[in-house]
Amino acid sequence: MSEKKTILLAGGDLRQARLANRFAQQEGCQVYSLGIDQEFLQEEVIPLHSIEEYVQKAEHTDYFILPMPAMEDRDYLNAPFSASTERKRWKAEELLKRLSPTAVVFAGKVTPHLRTLLERYNLKWYDYLNREELAALNAVATAEGTLQILMEELPVTIKNLKVLILGSGRISKVLRRQLVALGAKVTVSARKPSDLAWIGMESCTPVHIKELPRVIDEFDAIVNTVPAKILGEALLQKIPRETLLIDLASKPGGIDFDTANKLGLKTIWALSLPGKTAPITSGDIIYQTIQNIMEEWRETSGD
Amino acid sequence: MSEKKTILLAGGDLRQARLANRFAQQEGCQVYSLGIDQEFLQEEVIPLHSIEEYVQKAEHTDYFILPMPAMEDRDYLNAPFSASTERKRWKAEELLKRLSPTAVVFAGKVTPHLRTLLERYNLKWYDYLNREELAALNAVATAEGTLQILMEELPVTIKNLKVLILGSGRISKVLRRQLVALGAKVTVSARKPSDLAWIGMESCTPVHIKELPRVIDEFDAIVNTVPAKILGEALLQKIPRETLLIDLASKPGGIDFDTANKLGLKTIWALSLPGKTAPITSGDIIYQTIQNIMEEWRETSGD
């Protein structure tokens, strides 16, 4: 990066503010921000207050960074932190069509419509949510957020807590290690023998998913990490009232919430934990991920 | 314990309710409770609703258990959970003078006046707060409560958090291990070379207390565990505004709160954490401690 790069960020929350501040600390970067109140930005970041100010800078922008998630709805940018008193709304297309044709766009969770727009204006773009390392780093923040919920909701310590984790993916791996380190008794359900073997090696009790009916009533808390309806009526009916249920799975979730409510079970659907419980770390993770992508481009382009 | 023992609990909060429920699950115990709403008690515990009902049972009581702390003020029992609508108050002396002369009294934090009363009525008594194992077990709950505060108050993860712990006693030992396990960068201040050696062995950075002025500005959070005014004006002035201060030390505390406030530092004085963040575990700890005391008596009395 021999000459000064222009980075323009639009929309977003505390995570996006953190991103702007991190880029501003980097040598050789001129950073502009549209749609984040000045109180969250360091003085090195230049805030843009109107579409006119935006247009002037957009023509010379090298990197245009949209938040996670990028869109509020079909047309408008996700910009919850714009202007402390009244919240301004920006149409994504209005912004994209003014961008320099050589600008590269980074965005989290690109919707089909946003994709159409990016292609309409021939922009090079990258959805950072698809990166492996972002998912990995987010797993830690998500697991810690889950610990926080367990601590807040239960009148007992994590020490000696009996926890069942459904699933053996990224978040499960981090969460079970944290729980074991704090002295919880952790059971993890999975299907594959190799997953069950790893679970056993990490001082947890492995349980095959088909044995859940036999053990499901033994826990103080159950945390689901699998995006599939695992806790349906048959299993929910066996769970004691005192057990806390936390669902970390996105979209349809893994718990039949209606049935759970009818049965009087306490359930918490904890989505997007990192952005909520650790927004600064979350911004750092997006920053690191975008840095990695840029670095790879420089390498392959022979810079 | 060949014949049925009568246990009477008076006053207290969720911890005392837990104690009552635990004793009620034990074979050979008849448990009565005064001053805890019935909704918190299992059906095996018989609630007493008036001083008259109390008097009937008090004469035959083997163990009389007061809460932690035992007293609300000089004369009255600490009884925040009595009657959901109006809170009833009970004079300690009124209760004690009706007790069987062979009853043994357990209480937490016996005040000088309570002590006078216990001696006036010639009662055998024990302050369970003085027991080593209660302090040890409480340390875990206190450390977890501190983790919870760190998670709730800071917009970053414990992972990679830079934390300074002042002091190297029981709570420090547990807290630093929990923090290290979650990936924090932990520094601990102490005075004795052997403490500094242990700190270094536990993957923490030891710092002599007299070097604090040199390093005090490097942390995301500072947790005091020492009951001595360590953070006075000179040190506080060097601490950045973003640093979170948590004081776990009782009575005078270890932070000059007035100066901290003037300097705009965020400080939290977190007292009696176990009772607040994990009352059920806290009740279990008191239960276990009283069990140990009874066990020792049985042994020495040759039962």
Added chain:
Amino acid sequence: MSEKKTILLAGGDLRQARLANRFAQQEGCQVYSLGIDQEFLQEEVIPLHSIEEYVQKAEHTDYFILPMPAMEDRDYLNAPFSASTERKRWKAEELLKRLSPTAVVFAGKVTPHLRTLLERYNLKWYDYLNREELAALNAVATAEGTLQILMEELPVTIKNLKVLILGSGRISKVLRRQLVALGAKVTVSARKPSDLAWIGMESCTPVHIKELPRVIDEFDAIVNTVPAKILGEALLQKIPRETLLIDLASKPGGIDFDTANKLGLKTIWALSLPGKTAPITSGDIIYQTIQNIMEEWRETSGD
């Protein structure tokens, strides 16, 4: 398994003996062993002393279990534990051709010739070395064996040891966690950003493989886990004489041993650690793996 199953084991070392003993403890199993001295076998296992005794049982065998590795050379079974004074040799084909046609064969590391034989006699067979859970469970034993070598070879403690692990696969994951738990300072090299992210999350220092030349001289020990020649002449020349090199990679290994020797570097090529440092655990792992395979068959065959 309603009726009694006949299990016949042939050849092998302490691991195979352990396997025989484990099966013998299982209800409904009749276990025979060929080629393991009786002193290593529990009395429930019936030793076969000659090919004639073998033939009698082979006709009724349900499961025929060969060791890991199954073959000593092209034709003969791997049987280092047969007869304490003179070691007997058995041709694989001589054994296989006498087996019941319904017998199922389990073997570790099936060679092309063994495969030809198994197919010639139309036997159903399984190479348990290909199972994911065996690899996973072995990783722990391999990592512990590596710890043992580090302890034996170095005049310093693991505590504070500076270790570089090359690669981020199964063994690396377990080894780095063990080392961190014992207080070592661990650096791990990898190539993928997501691997580097995970490494950083596990309290290790991630280093991209192309940065190795810059840091390779900073370690007390270097452990290679990658089956590719990573430590060639250029890197080896930068490594100090005091650094211990351990290669866990099979076949060609990851270290240019000739160059390392010329440079006076101490290198240890540690192959098949589990079988050497923990043969009983290793036998248990094979037992567990075979159990899983049998279980899956029973399920899919609707038993």
Added chain:
Amino acid sequence: MSEKKTILLAGGDLRQARLANRFAQQEGCQVYSLGIDQEFLQEEVIPLHSIEEYVQKAEHTDYFILPMPAMEDRDYLNAPFSASTERKRWKAEELLKRLSPTAVVFAGKVTPHLRTLLERYNLKWYDYLNREELAALNAVATAEGTLQILMEELPVTIKNLKVLILGSGRISKVLRRQLVALGAKVTVSARKPSDLAWIGMESCTPVHIKELPRVIDEFDAIVNTVPAKILGEALLQKIPRETLLIDLASKPGGIDFDTANKLGLKTIWALSLPGKTAPITSGDIIYQTIQNIMEEWRETSGD
């Protein structure tokens, strides 16, 4: 330390050589060594080859450092590393009487006779073995040495190993944490309720010493850390033959070895582990301890 200090080391093994080398790296120190072969010393350390060479330097020595243990027998220095072919012997008194009267002597395990000599020549002295931080730091090295023995002697992994530790002092605390971190199932015996409480909090099973007869037959290995005959005939008779016994207690030890041998139990009396399994770390620990003592003197003397 404004002017150059003269440090003279006599006798000792690899630990003493390490000490000499560490002091030689420190600015402002001139280091001489008597009785360690030159091959173990860095070139900054000047070796003394005869009593005559010693006398010349002894008169100007500021610090005179004896090894651990200081004495081989009543009169002679412990000097196992002197001269590769023939081992030279030095009388302690011959050396001490030539020392500068202002020299300070550091020694490990000062015997009554050595003490008499030190007082006869009016020398200021310090037994560094009595320092708390040396004991603390040695505990880690001792625990690691115990892990090494367990790995070498047992055909199974530490993972899932059932270990009983007798006693709850310094070494027990470090060892149980290491074992738990590697996945062992750890039971610890103690007497005091507060010790039993801590044990339970560290993911170990606490067992009161009087309950040992009930559980003593359940372990793969038993490690004694208590300097009292705990494992007498009655208990030894209940221990299975396969159980490995390790005694870390000094002097009389905690195991009745004669009975253990008669019963065919495998016992290892592992004394002075740090000096054997990690001599360099052990030398570093002594170095750090002597540094702390000097530092404290400087402070109290107002330098």
